Amino acid sequence: MPLLDIRNLTIEIDTPQGRVKAVDRVSLTLNEGEIRGLVGESGSGKSLVAKAILGMKKDNWRITADRMRMDGHDLLSLTQAQRRRIMTRDIAMIFQEPNSCLDPSVPVGEQLIDAIPWRVFDGKWWQVFHWRKRHAIALLHRVGVKDHKEVMNAYPHELSVGVCQKVMIAMAIAIKPRLLVADEPISAMEATTQAQLLKLLDKMNKVGNTTILLISSDLSAIGNLADSFSVMYCGQMVETGSREQVLTQPHHPYTDALLDAIPDFSGRLAHKSYLNPLPGSIPPLQHLPIGCRLGPRCPYAQKQCVKTPPLLQNKGHHYSCHFPLNLEESRK
Amino acid sequence: MLNYIMRRLNLLLFTLLMLSLLAYCIDVTLVNPRADGLVGGYFRFLARLLEGDLGFSSSSNQPVAELIRLHLPATVELCLAALLLAMLMGITLGTLAALNQGRWVDRIILGLSLLGYSMPAYWLGMLLIMTLSMDLGWLPSSGQLSLLYEVKPVTGFTLMDTWLSHSPYREAAFRDALAHLLLPAVVLAIVPTTEVIRLVRGAMINVLKQNYIKAAFSRGLSAPRVMFKHGLRNALPPIVPMLSLQFGSLVTAAVITEVVFSWPGMGRWLVNSIQARDYAAIEGGVLVIACFLVVVNLLSESLTTLLYPAKRKDLYGQED
Amino acid sequence: MARKIKVYPEIKVPSALGQTWAAYRQDSLAMLGLWGLLFLLATLCFGPMMVSFDPLKQDPNALLLPPSWTQQGTIEYFFGTDDLGRDLLSRLVHGARLTFGYALVATLVALLCGCLLGLIGGMSRGLLASTLHHVLDPLLSIPSLLLAIVLVALLGPGLPNVTLAITLALIPQITRATYNAVRQELGKEYVTAARLDGSPPYRILRWAVLPNILDTLVAQTTRALSMAILDISTVSFLGIGAQAPAPEWGNMLAGGLELIYVASWNVTLPGLAIMLSVVITNLVGDGLRNALQKGMD
Numbered sequence: 001m002p003l004l005d006i007r008n009l010t011i012e013i014d015t016p017q018g019r020v021k022a023v024d025r026v027s028l029t030l031n032e033g034e035i036r037g038l039v040g041e042s043g044s045g046k047s048l049v050a051k052a053i054l055g056m057k058k059d060n061w062r063i064t065a066d067r068m069r070m071d072g073h074d075l076l077s078l079t080q081a082q083r084r085r086i087m088t089r090d091i092a093m094i095f096q097e098p099n100s101c102l103d104p105s106v107p108v109g110e111q112l113i114d115a116i117p118w119r120v121f122d123g124k125w126w127q128v129f130h131w132r133k134r135h136a137i138a139l140l141h142r143v144g145v146k147d148h149k150e151v152m153n154a155y156p157h158e159l160s161v162g163v164c165q166k167v168m169i170a171m172a173i174a175i176k177p178r179l180l181v182a183d184e185p186i187s188a189m190e191a192t193t194q195a196q197l198l199k200l201l202d203k204m205n206k207v208g209n210t211t212i213l214l215i216s217s218d219l220s221a222i223g224n225l226a227d228s229f230s231v232m233y234c235g236q237m238v239e240t241g242s243r244e245q246v247l248t249q250p251h252h253p254y255t256d257a258l259l260d261a262i263p264d265f266s267g268r269l270a271h272k273s274y275l276n277p278l279p280g281s282i283p284p285l286q287h288l289p290i291g292c293r294l295g296p297r298c299p300y301a302q303k304q305c306v307k308t309p310p311l312l313q314n315k316g317h318h319y320s321c322h323f324p325l326n327l328e329e330s331r332k
Numbered sequence: 333m334l335n336y337i338m339r340r341l342n343l344l345l346f347t348l349l350m351l352s353l354l355a356y357c358i359d360v361t362l363v364n365p366r367a368d369g370l371v372g373g374y375f376r377f378l379a380r381l382l383e384g385d386l387g388f389s390s391s392s393n394q395p396v397a398e399l400i401r402l403h404l405p406a407t408v409e410l411c412l413a414a415l416l417l418a419m420l421m422g423i424t425l426g427t428l429a430a431l432n433q434g435r436w437v438d439r440i441i442l443g444l445s446l447l448g449y450s451m452p453a454y455w456l457g458m459l460l461i462m463t464l465s466m467d468l469g470w471l472p473s474s475g476q477l478s479l480l481y482e483v484k485p486v487t488g489f490t491l492m493d494t495w496l497s498h499s500p501y502r503e504a505a506f507r508d509a510l511a512h513l514l515l516p517a518v519v520l521a522i523v524p525t526t527e528v529i530r531l532v533r534g535a536m537i538n539v540l541k542q543n544y545i546k547a548a549f550s551r552g553l554s555a556p557r558v559m560f561k562h563g564l565r566n567a568l569p570p571i572v573p574m575l576s577l578q579f580g581s582l583v584t585a586a587v588i589t590e591v592v593f594s595w596p597g598m599g600r601w602l603v604n605s606i607q608a609r610d611y612a613a614i615e616g617g618v619l620v621i622a623c624f625l626v627v628v629n630l631l632s633e634s635l636t637t638l639l640y641p642a643k644r645k646d647l648y649g650q651e652d
Numbered sequence: 653m654a655r656k657i658k659v660y661p662e663i664k665v666p667s668a669l670g671q672t673w674a675a676y677r678q679d680s681l682a683m684l685g686l687w688g689l690l691f692l693l694a695t696l697c698f699g700p701m702m703v704s705f706d707p708l709k710q711d712p713n714a715l716l717l718p719p720s721w722t723q724q725g726t727i728e729y730f731f732g733t734d735d736l737g738r739d740l741l742s743r744l745v746h747g748a749r750l751t752f753g754y755a756l757v758a759t760l761v762a763l764l765c766g767c768l769l770g771l772i773g774g775m776s777r778g779l780l781a782s783t784l785h786h787v788l789d790p791l792l793s794i795p796s797l798l799l800a801i802v803l804v805a806l807l808g809p810g811l812p813n814v815t816l817a818i819t820l821a822l823i824p825q826i827t828r829a830t831y832n833a834v835r836q837e838l839g840k841e842y843v844t845a846a847r848l849d850g851s852p853p854y855r856i857l858r859w860a861v862l863p864n865i866l867d868t869l870v871a872q873t874t875r876a877l878s879m880a881i882l883d884i885s886t887v888s889f890l891g892i893g894a895q896a897p898a899p900e901w902g903n904m905l906a907g908g909l910e911l912i913y914v915a916s917w918n919v920t921l922p923g924l925a926i927m928l929s930v931v932i933t934n935l936v937g938d939g940l941r942n943a944l945q946k947g948m949d
Contacts, residue, residue: 054550059434087552101547103562105569114561115551171551350787351794358806450930452882454889455905455923462912462919584795588886603890606805614805622794 003211004030004053004179007067011048011235013285014060020285023048023235027311030179035205035212037226039219039258043282045235046215050181053213054093055083071178088117092172096184098164102156108167109152112136115171139170143200162193169200173208180204180212186221198225220262223247231255234282234293241317251317251324253298254278292321300325337634344630351622352378358615386616391608396616399601404620407590407597409489411582413513414520418578421521422528427564429529430536431555442533445526453585457519457592464515471515472508474594516593520585524578531574535567542566576632580625668863675946682939688932695748696756703742707899711737719917732917734907740917743899744925750900752929754815755880762822762880763873769823770830774838774861775853784831788824796821797883804892811884811900814893818883822876829872833865867944874937878930885926901926 011023023045030036040046052063053075068075073086095101103111113136121131140148143166156164165185172180182201186194202225204210216222219229229246231239231254239252250256257278280297289295291306298305300323309320356377360370380387386396429441465473491513494505539545540563548558587599594600598617605613676682711733718725719732719740731740773784791799796818803817837843843860851859885902887893894900896907901922908918 056546056550084552084554087550089552093547093550095543095547097543100543103544103548103566105566106562168547175551350791358802361806446931446934447927450878450927450934452885452889452902452905452923452926454886455919455926458905458909458912458919459923462916466913580795584797587798587801588890591890602801603892606801606890606892609805611805614802618794618798618802621798625794 002029003032005069009065012062017286026237030211033209035226037222037229038215040232042217044232046232047183050183090178092177093181094168094172094185096187098168099156104156107153116174143170161189180210183215219258236293239319245317249326251319252321253300254294347626355615355619387612389610389613391610396613400620403598403601405489411586413517417521418524418528422525423532426529426532429533445529448522449526454588454592472512516589516595520589523585524582527578531571535571539563539567576629579628672943676939676943679939685932685935689936696753699745703745705739705742707743707746708897734918747899747901751885755884758815758819758880759877762819766823766826767830769827774831774834788828791824800883809892811894814887818880826872833868834861837861837864867941870940874933878933881930
């Protein structure tokens, strides 16, 4: 049984211009111990999916889904208390801009200690004294923060982005979650910090068998980490498949374009040649094209593309396109 | 830190200097016109002030400083009671409104605070006297203490004096003083309460938008826990200095409230002095009130800076 | 069916002013305030011509007549009369001119002076700005009503003097708010960008600063107006503003104070008039500010 099973998740948002379908029938299935990369441009609805999983909805959202289950619990019909129980036990989340996710008026150590639940206590009773503090220090060591004394006493604004994200990860590890949702955890950071953090996530996955949903707008940055990818465009899932399938043989033109957009520095790029961006820009949510939403920008679009393409499957590789690329017998 | 304190003290000195100049203007034009040069007169005026000599009241022929000493405690007592009330009600209601932003609870609280702000304080006082004290007879309508009780003033604060007195009716007197205090304090608290509601609601809504609140919720903490642990803790510090600014409007409102409730404080005395054209009293009263406000502002600002390190960093960043 | 079909998906962006007005109209409370304000202004201009009595005329046959909706009331004296037999309705209508009208004048003059000073101080640097800063601080530490009371004490009682005093007391606040808003706006990156492009100060003031401090100005105006209304009536209530026969609302309240048991309408109605005019001012101000903020997004 998959750990997270979402079928046809739709999120509609009431805006002054009317109701907008920000996420349209997205399906996502995560198996235990998997690292899934969820890729798409900003505004494609990746973060909305993550927020829907955690139940962080706003008043003007309407979330519907045929199925949305986490480990047997239906996430849509939970009461507040049940949801909190699941969130404190099974799901953890880390965000972008980690500095702003830590309370600026409380020392980091205190916040970390607060995040440690008593249920992970496994020592003898006489070790209870100061156990949470010791555990917090151990957690900091585990995420690669060496000078724990300094970090524990510091306020968030005194720490660098990378360290803050490490603390956030430490908080996530503290509850020993089964699912970690990482919403663009490495955006706007230095390359070395990014590498460290990704390595940390990988370790978390290998050691703790934590399933990770890794959301990013940069396919290349998480290319080596994720086992499989889901690609979103304008609130629709356009392609899902294993790393090899998606990276080497993308069926959907948008994935292809994403891969093309990564500059190739291996020397084949001619001096002063053009890069390959997709023409046009993301349409505003109020004016989505009918049919395949990539339609007007797609270099391979045909007449048939005004009809919404169904989600097709080929050897566990899902895609929604009438004219998939890299297939031997191209369908008509 | 030392740098900061020096700068504040510098500002304080300058402010007090300006105030003394203002008082001197009143002094020269109305109280005792001088022939012996304005500059020299000013220095003599300053020297007199520093000795605590504020001149003689023309209506009662008593030294102004003595009169102020007599009237100030009642006003301070009233203001402190009102401030306490305003804080309690304002923070509670403001937080409540912010949590229910846009829903009917929020609207009712906002509507009530708009009404409270728009009501002339003296009118509300009159209505309350009319209903609560006259028609229903629940609360006394004027004065600080029933004439039945004779209490020797020790501190000048009636509540403390009744508590400290050794008369056999100590508790009854204390309760009576409290009953006398309640109505004026409520009337006086209305305007600052609306201001506190506005400030707390704004700050709280701002804080609720922050990522760390979302992160705290995503960790599965319950709403009240998030509020107390992360919400109020971040929303309140920035508004503390603004609350101290409320003290100014509080003192103003106190002038009127005292007149309506015949409260024997500075405000009533000041208004009586104005009506009697007792300029020395006006000059002294305004000077003392203004100095009092300046010092309160300074104290509250320094306290905020000391207590909240993030704010301290801001201050340095701004000024240097 | 003739339907206009939009071929190109365009988002039509109305002008900032149009958006503001559209947002304002959405807000029913603010619209209510606007109608109230119009009514108040109409009363201000034409009210005295409409009422049937002279506000000072005393009718010895109609002393302390209650309002018309009670048993003993007559329709002739709609709101009843006071202890000298003066018609309360015409007094209230004439009072609108004294209380609201003078408050409006005080606010407008204070706004003009305060904005000018604030803009000059905000755009300049060095000695001028610092002087302004240091002169304003002590003035701000004295509450406006207290300042007004002191000024009245200096100038002598009377409504024109009260108006002058309140104007003078309002100026520091408006100056301070404008100054701060200008400073805040000048600190933003796009102003720096405009400056690096070589925009002269006037251009920056006109195109970058003014449109963006508009909501501060609106907020200050309504705040000042409601304070002016309250202050004028308060000073008159204390007996150092408008003098006895004048139908100023605060003055009427003070007169009604002795009648509170026999003729409570002499207290409730003028108080209600003050409260309503302040509520209306604030409703319009809040609505305008929200609409401006929405219009800017």
